[in-house]
Amino acid sequence: MLRRLLSHDLPRSRVLTVVLIGIVLGLALTPFIFPGTRALNVAAKVIVFIVLAASFDLLLGYTGIVSFAHTMFFGIGAYGIAIAATRLGPTWPALAIGTAAALATSLVLSLLIGLFSLRVRAIFFAMITLAVASAFLTFASQLSDVTGGEDGLTFQLPEALRSGTQYAAEPFLGASIDGRLLTYYLVFIAALVLVLALLRIVNSPFGRVLQAIRENDFRAEAIGYRIVVYRTIASVASALFATLAGVLLALWLRYNGPETTLSFEIMLDVLLIVVIGGMGTVYGAVVGSALLVLAQNYLQDVMKLGAGAFENVPLLSRIVSPERWLFWLGLLFVLSVYWFPNGVVGRLRQRAAAWRAAVADRASVKAR
Amino acid sequence: MTTPPLLTLAGVHTHIAGYHILHGVDLAVPAGQVTMLLGRNGAGKTTTLRTVMGLWAASAGSVTFDGTRIDATFGTPDIARLGIAYVPENMGVFADLTVSENMLLAARGARTFDRLDTARLEWLFGLFPALKKFWLYPAGKLSGGQKQMLAIARAMVEPRRLLLIDEPSKGLAPAIVQNLVEALRELKRTETTVLLVEQNFQVAKALGDHVAVMDDGRVVHRGPMREMADDEALQQRLLGLSLAAHS
Amino acid sequence: MSEAVSEVVSEPAIATASASSGDATATHAIPRTRFDALPLLLVAVLALAAWPLVGSSSTWLTLTAAGLAMGMIVFIAASGLTLVFGLMDVLNFGHSLFIALGAYVTASVFAALATWTSMPSIALNLGAIGVAVLASMALAGAVGLGFERVIVRPVYGQHLKQILVTLGGAIVGEELIKAVWGPQQIALPPPEALRGSVLIGEVVVDKLRLVSVAIGVVVLVALVWTLNRTKIGLLIRAGVQDREMVESLGYRIRRLFVGVFAAGSALAGLGGSLWGMNQQIVVPQIGAQVNVLIFIVIIMGGLGSTVGCLVGALLVGLMTNYVGFLAPKLTMFSSIGLMVAVLLWRPRGLYPVTSR
Numbered sequence: 028m029l030r031r032l033l034s035h036d037l038p039r040s041r042v043l044t045v046v047l048i049g050i051v052l053g054l055a056l057t058p059f060i061f062p063g064t065r066a067l068n069v070a071a072k073v074i075v076f077i078v079l080a081a082s083f084d085l086l087l088g089y090t091g092i093v094s095f096a097h098t099m100f101f102g103i104g105a106y107g108i109a110i111a112a113t114r115l116g117p118t119w120p121a122l123a124i125g126t127a128a129a130l131a132t133s134l135v136l137s138l139l140i141g142l143f144s145l146r147v148r149a150i151f152f153a154m155i156t157l158a159v160a161s162a163f164l165t166f167a168s169q170l171s172d173v174t175g176g177e178d179g180l181t182f183q184l185p186e187a188l189r190s191g192t193q194y195a196a197e198p199f200l201g202a203s204i205d206g207r208l209l210t211y212y213l214v215f216i217a218a219l220v221l222v223l224a225l226l227r228i229v230n231s232p233f234g235r236v237l238q239a240i241r242e243n244d245f246r247a248e249a250i251g252y253r254i255v256v257y258r259t260i261a262s263v264a265s266a267l268f269a270t271l272a273g274v275l276l277a278l279w280l281r282y283n284g285p286e287t288t289l290s291f292e293i294m295l296d297v298l299l300i301v302v303i304g305g306m307g308t309v310y311g312a313v314v315g316s317a318l319l320v321l322a323q324n325y326l327q328d329v330m331k332l333g334a335g336a337f338e339n340v341p342l343l344s345r346i347v348s349p350e351r352w353l354f355w356l357g358l359l360f361v362l363s364v365y366w367f368p369n370g371v372v373g374r375l376r377q378r379a380a381a382w383r384a385a386v387a388d389r390a391s392v393k394a395r
Numbered sequence: 396m397t398t399p400p401l402l403t404l405a406g407v408h409t410h411i412a413g414y415h416i417l418h419g420v421d422l423a424v425p426a427g428q429v430t431m432l433l434g435r436n437g438a439g440k441t442t443t444l445r446t447v448m449g450l451w452a453a454s455a456g457s458v459t460f461d462g463t464r465i466d467a468t469f470g471t472p473d474i475a476r477l478g479i480a481y482v483p484e485n486m487g488v489f490a491d492l493t494v495s496e497n498m499l500l501a502a503r504g505a506r507t508f509d510r511l512d513t514a515r516l517e518w519l520f521g522l523f524p525a526l527k528k529f530w531l532y533p534a535g536k537l538s539g540g541q542k543q544m545l546a547i548a549r550a551m552v553e554p555r556r557l558l559l560i561d562e563p564s565k566g567l568a569p570a571i572v573q574n575l576v577e578a579l580r581e582l583k584r585t586e587t588t589v590l591l592v593e594q595n596f597q598v599a600k601a602l603g604d605h606v607a608v609m610d611d612g613r614v615v616h617r618g619p620m621r622e623m624a625d626d627e628a629l630q631q632r633l634l635g636l637s638l639a640a641h642s
Numbered sequence: 643m644s645e646a647v648s649e650v651v652s653e654p655a656i657a658t659a660s661a662s663s664g665d666a667t668a669t670h671a672i673p674r675t676r677f678d679a680l681p682l683l684l685v686a687v688l689a690l691a692a693w694p695l696v697g698s699s700s701t702w703l704t705l706t707a708a709g710l711a712m713g714m715i716v717f718i719a720a721s722g723l724t725l726v727f728g729l730m731d732v733l734n735f736g737h738s739l740f741i742a743l744g745a746y747v748t749a750s751v752f753a754a755l756a757t758w759t760s761m762p763s764i765a766l767n768l769g770a771i772g773v774a775v776l777a778s779m780a781l782a783g784a785v786g787l788g789f790e791r792v793i794v795r796p797v798y799g800q801h802l803k804q805i806l807v808t809l810g811g812a813i814v815g816e817e818l819i820k821a822v823w824g825p826q827q828i829a830l831p832p833p834e835a836l837r838g839s840v841l842i843g844e845v846v847v848d849k850l851r852l853v854s855v856a857i858g859v860v861v862l863v864a865l866v867w868t869l870n871r872t873k874i875g876l877l878i879r880a881g882v883q884d885r886e887m888v889e890s891l892g893y894r895i896r897r898l899f900v901g902v903f904a905a906g907s908a909l910a911g912l913g914g915s916l917w918g919m920n921q922q923i924v925v926p927q928i929g930a931q932v933n934v935l936i937f938i939v940i941i942m943g944g945l946g947s948t949v950g951c952l953v954g955a956l957l958v959g960l961m962t963n964y965v966g967f968l969a970p971k972l973t974m975f976s977s978i979g980l981m982v983a984v985l986l987w988r989p990r991g992l993y994p995v996t997s998r
Contacts, residue, residue, distance in 0.1 A: 091802070093802060093805055146989065147985065147989070149801065150727075150733050150801060150945075151941055151945075153733075153805060154937035154938075154940075154941055155937075155941065155978075155981070157933075157934060157937060158934050158937055158938050158974075158977075158978050158981070159978060161934045161974060162974035162975050162978055165971075165973075165974045166971070166974075166975065169971040170971070291930065295809070295813060298806070298809065302806060351817050351820065351821055353813060353817050354813075354814055354817035354818065354821070356813075357810050357813035357814040357817060358810075358814055360806075360810040360813070361793070361807055361810035361811060361814065364797075364803055364806045364807045364810065365796060365797075365807070368803075448890060450886060450890070470889070470894070471886070471889040471890055472889050472892050472893055472894045472895070473894075475889070475890055475891060475892035476892045481890045483887070483890070487884060487886075487887035487890065489879075489880045489883050489884060489887070490883065491879065491883060491995065492876070492879060492880060492883075496876055496880075499873070499876065500873075500876055500877070500880055500888070500891060501891055503891070503892050503893075506873050507873070549891075
């Protein structure tokens, strides 16, 4: 049954399985294991980024399209909720309308971008999406009436999801059972569903055609698959999932601004996650997100300890300073591209496969 | 025939993107003469030239030029500098550059136009009048035949030890092909070694001293041109045609 | 490239009237190359179209001057990138790093030469600018050499990896810049004698901008001269069209490429220096800001074409200034819109490089 749930795309590596279970359980039980708002915020961010990165992997890892406009859809989803909640009030229908409007907008935009991508070469396309994302960011920061400009929009959630709403008088295992907790689990379950859906998509015949196109689009077209159709559908699907990730983020933060979802830093984060985690493996997004977000939030503390040792060395002290954590992550990113082209997940799977092959060899030798 | 071959291929295999194209090519190109490389489409003729030129790497076997073994450390520019000129199937003419610039580029010894060997240029203009006429014209605006002339003239702008020419007559009108043959006959008089790939048997017969026929990535026949030109049955068998049919 | 600067003769030194065999039609003039001026006209068209929209002539002239100046600076920063891509099919998403380096080095030089910049002497001010510009180019070029060796060379031919790796290099580089110069913004006020503007007829022109344009024109002329009148330039132009053939002619184009990459990085450094001086403020993201514009410019102009890059840059410069005046919120979109319009007209850019 578990196999069917995962669409037969198993981790194929014991280490990976353990890591994944650890992450999922950790996220599921965060309110109880790691008390405090900071931990909960980090966990929520990990969850949202898992969905966002996985949707990007669909585009990059499975279809082979490099697009820097991904954060645009992320932002659309978040703004959909933010604007709806602000304009139409913190009600469930409002959230539904916001989500629907965001999905519709993303659908149209991703169709346009997807169709345009097929008329120009991949390199053109990558650069153009960069420009478009940049423009969208500027646009959102300047449309103050609608988007709240640079300051963004803060809003309330429906009654059921507010932190003031208590569901149980006493805290349970250290966590208070209130609307906030409900929101957290709403986000968690939604993300779980979305990731499983993505697994289903990439392991379907559709997903396999995508991979064929990525490998050799000329041949795929010659065999009879209309790559226009497939790539467009992949672009749209990827955008829609990203939009939903944005919706989840907005629900959690109860705020959205241009820097929260549209900035180039977020795009780079997603890129880092997918590459370090492993392209073309949905699990890479899970592992990568956990790595990146944890690093973002806790690496600095770790580095503070290290920084003390280098205090008096001029340049080195600045590099090891906690604010420069991105330097180390960037370095890891570059090294990953060279030496771990399939990321952490790919590496783990490779080792597991090699180990299995070695075991099989020994067994067959014994049998003779 | 006691002169050692200028170019020798021995057991050359070439793979391209997983496809095994050359299956052990053995070829000897004698110095100072024109060797024709014939064969059907897909026989591996172009691949052979490109392998010699280092554009595609041989996966097995050896290529030797004038006693020097061309191994994996030789890049295409190094091979060219041994004195080998290459005229590819698509002619390789730089469309946005003028005819003059194309020629200057091919003349490695000349830094500027006035360092070009005028006597040699005059000779080339004699062979290919269109070059002089369109000297300042962008090469992309030339007709197919004129581009081919330019491509060959480029290979001749400085003396070279070996010329590799890939299907020069392809797609050209018969009158132009005649010009081409005359120009190449002139080249023959300079005793330059040429390895010429052709599908047009008339051209082959007119110019070739020796012939090698390829099929399925191997050389299946080699010998003097005259022998093959006189033997229609041989032509039929190797090239699937008779002389009369293909002209 | 140290040959004597002899004028390249454009006519063969051989007597053209000499009787050559068989050519009966040698009597009419040799046809010359015809330059495709249509895209250049576009610049004029855009400028003229904006005139009625802007309203006042003097404002229009000022905006046009500013637009052309901005275009010039963007061109300088972009020229290296388009040549690098055209020549070796290498996509350097880390170009922004060299731009930022140029700006930061300029800031440091100005700080070090504060005695020169604070004096109201044009000579000293120009001297300071000269030193800053040369230092920027030198450092950017040197870093470019290292960048090519370490980051780009291992991934030749693999576009996806190139994009990722050069991006990564840019991230690491930006962090290093922040480590060396600090993450806060640095003010870059113009030197004393070059503050303010001059009035040329009805046009108000920043003095500093005039200097930038002058530098830009010098670079442009040098670039055009090198590309069109030297053999190395010939090699580059040919290599952009057909790298394989150039190698078959016996030229080691990889070595040439390293030189072009370094030169392109130096030019980016120069562009960053000028940009920083004109913005009067330097932030770590300065590279990224200009980079988006550069991408738009080189796509519009045609990847690999220097003239296209120039025209594209001028168009973007003008567009940004006109729209910045008329509807400031839409500047970025207007440039993108322009790019889309151009691509619909000529899908491979204004001056597509043949055989690409």
